[in-house]
Amino acid sequence: MIPQEVIEEVQQRADIVEVISRYVTLKKAGRNWKGLCPFHPDKNPSFVVSPEKQLFHCFGCGAGGNVFTFLMRYEKISFYEALKTLADSYGIELPSRPTGGRREHLFEINSLASEFFHRTLLSPREGRRAREYLLGRGIEPSLWEDYLLGFAPEGWDSLVRHLREKGVKMEDAEALGLVLQGREGSWYDRFRSRIIFPIRDLRGRVIGFGGRIIGKGEPKYLNSPETELYRKGNSLYGIFAAKDYIIKEGKAILVEGYFDLLTLAQRGVREAVATLGTALTSQQLRLIRRLGGKKGVLLFDGDDAGRKAALRAVESAAEEGFYVEVVLLPPGEDPDTYFRQHPPGEALQEAREGIE
Ligand SMILES: [Zn+2]
Structure with a gap:
């Protein structure tokens, strides 16, 4: 800056x-x-x-x-x-800080963070374990780019230091859920040793982040808290990368998690988006409709939780006058595990027949 x-x-x-x-x-x-x-x-x-x-x-x-x-x-x-x-x-004039509203400024900070995570993933030494992990789950480099995947390094203040160098106020980074303040007043990174999934809006602006731990640590998945830019039920992970495909296909495939989506995308199903563990909301359906999508295909686990989530989703879709098809995968399978074994076209067909 x-x-x-x-x-x-x-x-x-x-x-x-x-x-x-x-x-x-x-x-x-x-x-x-x-x-x-x-x-x-x-x-x-x-x-x-x-x-x-x-x-x-x-x-x-x-x-x-x-x-x-x-x-x-x-x-x-x-x-x-x-x-x-x-x-x-010393009488040196600093260029004035970027003008524009607070939201623009916050978007800019998210974008700095997301670039930092992405560069770290690609850095030969620091990103190695993360790259190996992604490759191990079948997610290849072209998708790292399309979905701007990143890696939050292991240290406690890598992002803190990076953002400070860029002149970012820690209070602003805190408002975005990127950093936290310890009891002694020092700042530390929220995301550490995690694969990072930037969550973007329809215009491609980063509104929040998800992180998957590499190695030991809890919780396995950590998301940005609700912030001025990020409201959980209002967004769909992957909507920006899927945009053109949803427009072309007239439908969206809805899954629950980051890797469900990435596995499908890796198998050529590019109109997939993820609800990130929330029940499907009317705001999420409206996002799809704004792209001209008239239909949603819901892919859920075949277990009880999956069935319940699917039922709720159908209800809210009906309220919105939105047509959804539900595909329940065999019990014990989620889209990630399932589509690593089965080609999506055929599998979607089989699974569908399985329900009827
Ligand atoms: Zn000293």
Whole structure:
């Protein structure tokens, strides 16, 4: 959001010795400057500032970084606030923050997060386990792109740090359910060590996220909480990628989960969308209707929960005057497991006959 040149200009003008001297008494020691560390109880000066490297380091507690890091830690402020403080004191003008309403700003933050997760999935080292996991479930790279799949790395603050570098206020990221604040006041990532499924609206804007744990951990699936942008029952996962196919086919296939949908898409059924565990709502049906879809095919597990969900779905569809066909899969199967074994065309036919 803030051009790199501006950040570099501020960094060049704001000499680290000069800035830190405002907070800590520094004495010249050879090529460096030394003082008592402000970040731990320090009796011998173990805090060193290097004018050549423009870095500080404490040999007592290990604190270290550049002029921005120092201000962020000392004043407990965000990267953007540190940049602004320094820019102001050196008379450098920052480009005004993106104009537009709050919603646009929040969409922009979601998009930054989703790009970050996607890049992490593709990064050779950090994304390896996630890529292996997806391939193991039969989901191939072309779908990673179509559905903007991502990976939230294992650390506690990877996204926090990334968003801060981009000048995002943590309070805004918190409002989007991306970060949480601990009791000590520090921020941490909500999604850690998870495959990320960005949930997009009809226009392709990211409104929320789902995450599937890789390895051990609970819960297995974690979604964004309800936010200013994301209302669970108002959206369908995959609607943006399926849009053109729904328009072409005049119908949508409705499934429950992320992998149900991805497995179908991988087998060439591209008009599929997922309800994400909610009962089918009239808002969701309206989304399909806005694309000219007149019919829904509901694919549910053949167990009791699946049957009940299917019944409720048929009821709300009827209220909306929407035609739905229900396909119950054999007990013990969900679309993900089932369609990994059976070609969808034939299987949809068989399953349908099974009910009649
Ligand atoms: Zn220290």
